[in-house]
Structure formats: C-alpha cells, structure tokens
Amino acid sequence: MLLYMSAATDAEAGDQCTFEDWIRYEREMKDSGIWVSGHPLQDLTTCTSVRVGADGERTITDGPFVETREVLGGYDIIDVPDLDAALKWAARSPGATGGASVQVRPIAEIPVGV
Amino acid sequence: MRGEGAAVGSSVEAVFREERGRLLASLVHRFGDLDLAEEVTSEAIEAALVHWPAEGVPSRPGAWLLTTARRRAVDRLRRDRVLATRLAVLQAEAERAGPAPPADADRDLPDDRLALFFTCAHPALPAQDRGALTLRFLAGLTTTEVARAFLVPPTTMAQRLVRAKRKIRDARIPFRVPGADELPERLPTVLQAVYSIFTEGYAASSGPDLQRTDLTEEAIRLARILRRLLPGEQEVAGLLALMLLTDARRAARTGPDGEVVLLDDQDRTRWDHAMIDEGRALVLVALTGGQPGPYGVQAAIAALHDEAADVASTDWPQVVALYDVLLTMVPSPVVALNRAAAVAMRDGPEAGLALLDGLADDPRLRGYHLYPATRADLLRRLGRDDEAAASYRSALALVGTEPERAHLLRRLASVADD
Numbered sequence: 001m002l003l004y005m006s007a008a009t010d011a012e013a014g015d016q017c018t019f020e021d022w023i024r025y026e027r028e029m030k031d032s033g034i035w036v037s038g039h040p041l042q043d044l045t046t047c048t049s050v051r052v053g054a055d056g057e058r059t060i061t062d063g064p065f066v067e068t069r070e071v072l073g074g075y076d077i078i079d080v081p082d083l084d085a086a087l088k089w090a091a092r093s094p095g096a097t098g099g100a101s102v103q104v105r106p107i108a109e110i111p112v113g114v
Numbered sequence: 115m116r117g118e119g120a121a122v123g124s125s126v127e128a129v130f131r132e133e134r135g136r137l138l139a140s141l142v143h144r145f146g147d148l149d150l151a152e153e154v155t156s157e158a159i160e161a162a163l164v165h166w167p168a169e170g171v172p173s174r175p176g177a178w179l180l181t182t183a184r185r186r187a188v189d190r191l192r193r194d195r196v197l198a199t200r201l202a203v204l205q206a207e208a209e210r211a212g213p214a215p216p217a218d219a220d221r222d223l224p225d226d227r228l229a230l231f232f233t234c235a236h237p238a239l240p241a242q243d244r245g246a247l248t249l250r251f252l253a254g255l256t257t258t259e260v261a262r263a264f265l266v267p268p269t270t271m272a273q274r275l276v277r278a279k280r281k282i283r284d285a286r287i288p289f290r291v292p293g294a295d296e297l298p299e300r301l302p303t304v305l306q307a308v309y310s311i312f313t314e315g316y317a318a319s320s321g322p323d324l325q326r327t328d329l330t331e332e333a334i335r336l337a338r339i340l341r342r343l344l345p346g347e348q349e350v351a352g353l354l355a356l357m358l359l360t361d362a363r364r365a366a367r368t369g370p371d372g373e374v375v376l377l378d379d380q381d382r383t384r385w386d387h388a389m390i391d392e393g394r395a396l397v398l399v400a401l402t403g404g405q406p407g408p409y410g411v412q413a414a415i416a417a418l419h420d421e422a423a424d425v426a427s428t429d430w431p432q433v434v435a436l437y438d439v440l441l442t443m444v445p446s447p448v449v450a451l452n453r454a455a456a457v458a459m460r461d462g463p464e465a466g467l468a469l470l471d472g473l474a475d476d477p478r479l480r481g482y483h484l485y486p487a488t489r490a491d492l493l494r495r496l497g498r499d500d501e502a503a504a505s506y507r508s509a510l511a512l513v514g515t516e517p518e519r520a521h522l523l524r525r526l527a528s529v530a531d532d
Contacts, residue, residue, distance in 0.1 A: 081286070081288070082286040082287070082288035082290075083236075083238055083285050083286045083287045083288060084287075084288050084290075084292070084296075085288075086286075087238075104285075105285075106284060106285055106286060
C-alpha cells in the first residue's frame with residue numbers, strides 16, 4: 001500500500017486525520033497479523049533526487065522533478081490473500097481520507113531460477 | 115447418416131453454449147488461472163467434437179467436459195514448472211480453506227459462474243473492459259466477435275483482453291462472490307457490464323443488424339443467468355425487466371428502410387407482448403421487498419410505456435413521478451432531460467421547454483444530440499417553426515448514426531419553409 005498525501009503546502013486544506021488515527025490503524029494491522037513492514041517518509045522538503053546520465057555523470061537536485069499535488073508519504077507491506085482483502089485494508093487507512101489516496105500494488109514476484 | 119451427424123452437431127452446439135461459461139468458471143475456481151482455464155476448455159470442447167459424433171453425447175455432457183478439461187489442465191501443470199509451483203500454492207490454500215469437494219465424475223458441473231461475473235466486472239478493471247470480459251468468458255464469444263460487439267479492431271480487443279487477464283492474475287483479483295457486506299457495492303458493476311452489452315446492441319440502428327440483435331439477446335441471457343444465481347436481488351430483476359421491456363419494442367423501432375420510428379409513431383401491435391408480460395412481472399419483483407434501485411425504476415418507466423394503448427393514454431403523471439425518484443438516485447442531466455420530455459407530455463410543451471432551458475448550461479449535455487433534438491420537437495409542437503428548425507440543425511451537427519440523421523432531416527423539412 002503506497003500512501004499518497006497532499007504536499008505539505010496544502011496540508012491545511014480539508015479535514016486531516018489525526019496522529020492517533022494512524023497509531024490505531026497501525027496497531028490494527030499488526031494485531032491482525034497481516035503487517036509485514038512499512039515506514040512513513042519524511043516531508044517532501046527533505047527529498048533529494050539523483051540521476052545518472054548516459055555519460056555516467058551524476059546529477060543531484062533538490063526535491064522531485066515532477067511537480068505533483070500528491071506525493072508518496074509512506075508505505076506498508078501487508079500479506080493478504082487477494083486484491084479485495086488488500087483494498088479493504090487500504091480503505092481503512094487514514095491515508096485514504098481527506099482527499100488523499102492509497103494505491104495498492106502487488107510486490108513483483110521474480111520467478112525462481114532467473 | 116449425414117442427417118444424424120447434423121442432429122448430433124446441433125445438440126453439441128447447444129451443450130457448448132450452455133456449458134461453456136460454467137465449465138470455464140469451474141476451472142478458474144479450481145486452478146485460479148483464466149488463461150489455463152480458457153485453453154483447457156477449448157481443448158475439452160475439441161475433444162468432444164471428436165468423440166461425441168462417434169460415441170454419442172454422454173448422459174452428463176457437462177461432467178464429461180469438466181473431467182476432460184481437468185485432466186488436460188493437470189497434464190499441462192505437470193509439464194510447466196512455473197505453473198506447477200503456483201498450483202502447489204493454490205492447493206495448499208484450498209486445503210487451508212476446507213475440505214475438497216467430492217470427486218469430479220459423480221457430481222454435475224458446479225455452477226461457479228457468479229464468481230466469474232464478479233471477477234470480470236471487478237472495479238479494479240477498466241470500466242470499458244468489463245463488458246468485453248463478460249462477453250468473452252461468460253457468453254463464450256470469440257475475441258473477434260467481442261471486438262465486433264464493441265466496434266473496435268480485433269487486435270485492439272485482443273490486447274485489451276490480454277491486459278485485463280494479466281491484471282486479474284498479477285493484481286490477484288479474487289475469483290469469488292463478494293460477501294453480503296460488499297454485495298451492494300460490487301453488484302452494480304456486474305449489472306453495468308451486462309447492461310453495456312445490451313446498450314451496444316440496442317443503440318445500433320447502424321451496422322450489421324443481426325449481430326447487434328445477438329448482443330441484446332446475449333445480454334438478456336446473461337441477466338437470466340444472474341437472476342437464477344441471485345434470485346433475492348431486486349436490481350437483478352430490475353435490469354432483466356428493463357432489458358425485456360425495452361427489447362420488446364425492437365420490431366417496431368425501425369421502419370421498412372431501417373429508419374428510426376419514435377415511440378409516438380410505433381405500431382404497438384408489433385411489440386413483443388410475451389416479453390412485456392414477463393418484464394412487467396419482474397418489475398413487481400424489482401419494486402417490492404426493499405428499496406428499489408435505478409434499474410427497477412427505469413424498468414417501471416418502460417413498463418408504463420409498454421402498457422399504454424398509445425402515447426396520449428400513457429400515465430404521464432406516473433412517468434414524471436418515477437423520473438423524480440430516478441433523479442434522486444442518478445442525478446444525471448440525461449435523466450433530467452428525459453424527465454423534461456415527460457413533463458412536456460403531462461403539462462404541455464411550454465412546461466417542458468422551461469425545464470430544458472434550465473439545463474442549457476450543463477456542460478455534460480454539450481455534444482449530446484438529443485438535447486437540441488428534444489428542444490426542437492417541443493418548439494415544433496408550439497408552432498415556433500423557425501426556432502425548431504435552428505434546434506434541428508444543432509442536433510444534426512451532433513448526431514452520430516445515419517438513421518437518426520435521416521429522422522432529424524425529415525423533421526427539419528417539416529418545419530423549414532424553404
């Protein structure tokens with residue numbers, strides 16, 4: 001589950017969920033046994049991007065290149081049987097409310113022997 | 115000899131038509147892989163085409179096909195290591211889930227089609243692909259036939275189906291019937307997928323007519339299956355009723371040269387009254403026992419049209435009241451447009467026109483030819499011919515199909531003096 005939230009600049013808009021909501025949600029995931037790992041990420045202002053060009057030259061810039069309204073705020077890896085189960089958990093996340101969204105993506109399985 | 119072969123052939127066709135979706139659903143349930151299920155279903159049908167003409171159709175053809183297909187699937191899985199790993203996981207999951215069902219051959223083909231309906235119409239799939247998947251996997255149409263149904267090139271449709279199948283597999287869209295808590299949220303996508311098949315068939319006054327008729331019939335057939343599988347769901351009854359009550363007018367909807375004949379001018383003796391009776395009975399089911407849904411309400415409106423001896427004696431107050439209800443469920447400008455037309459029938463064209471003027475600024479109606487066309491008809495009835503002609507011209511600039519264009523041109527000619 002990738003938690004996409006509004007960039008800090010418009011964080012004051014809408015009814016934001018509280019810190020307690022997140023604590024509760026995290027505890028529910030852990031108690032149910034589906035939670036594998038995950039982290040919240042620091043604010044976008046702390047972001048630095050690295051690109052290596054075709055000539056091997058390294059470019060370091062401040063922030064993400066693309067100007068987007070929503071940024072990745074954190075992620076949780078959960079172990080559930082199918083998409084419906086994952087969507088149920090995603091819908092319970094405080095990160096799915098107040099104009100933010102939670103994206104659900106499977107972890108790619110690399111075939112054995114490759 | 116030849117006659118006998120043909121008789122076996124046609125009964126075999128009927129068996130395939132009836133059993134294909136069930137077979138596929140059962141195999142997806144067992145092996146969790148749409149591609150594999152599709153391939154072994156085809157192989158089992160091919161095997162039947164070889165064996166049945168010589169040995170006769172078995173007493174339980176569905177069970178025969180299932181056994182054959184399962185054997186092929188297991189053979190393939192043994193050969194394919196990647197799939198075999200997946201199967202091992204699936205079997206472990208199945209064992210955890212509970213005891214396996216009794217042995218194959220002794221059971222008739224279990225009906226897993228409902229789960230397949232929900233897989234094909236899962237909200238995680240693009241809305242435009244849900245009807246296509248339903249036609250492909252539940253109605254058993256070939257990719258080429260599905261492409262023709264949705265008016266896209268076969269290669270495009272093939273790509274869309276491959277992409278959708280890959281998403282079902284890789285995103286782990288489950289093959290299951292949603293629980294009672296999720297059903298209200300998920301059933302509308304299934305009904306919408308079936309209804310999109312119907313509207314593709316119904317809206318086509320152009321194109322090869324026969325194929326399009328097949329589509330409306332296929333949608334009705336799918337809705338009947340859903341109705342059998344979900345007998346307690348009012349909206350399933352409502353959808354089936356709506357399609358029956360609409361399709362009942364098919365023969366009268368076009369004239370001898372394929373031109374559009376509007377409701378006002380249709381020869382009502384040409385309506386299919388058996389379909390109307392069936393639809394009306396289903397409307398009662400759709401409207402009772404709980405809060406009716408949008409399909410039930412639309413079916414009720416269609417029933418009021420179908421019950422009336424002519425346009426004048428239609429129960430317009432009731433039609434307007436039902437549109438009021440529908441508008442609260444589906445706040446769309448198209449519904450508001452239809453409501454305005456019904457108000458015009460109840461209270462006169464001025465009243466309808468006033469409502470239409472209120473919708474003039476809705477951007478969602480821009481580009482919708484029925485807005486100026488409806489307006490033009492009301493102006494014509496008021497004798498405001500110049501304004502009517504202008505509105506018919508606006509509609510002509512937007513109309514898509516030839517028969518509708520011809521109809522608008524005829525109407526334009528009736529109000530334009532030159």
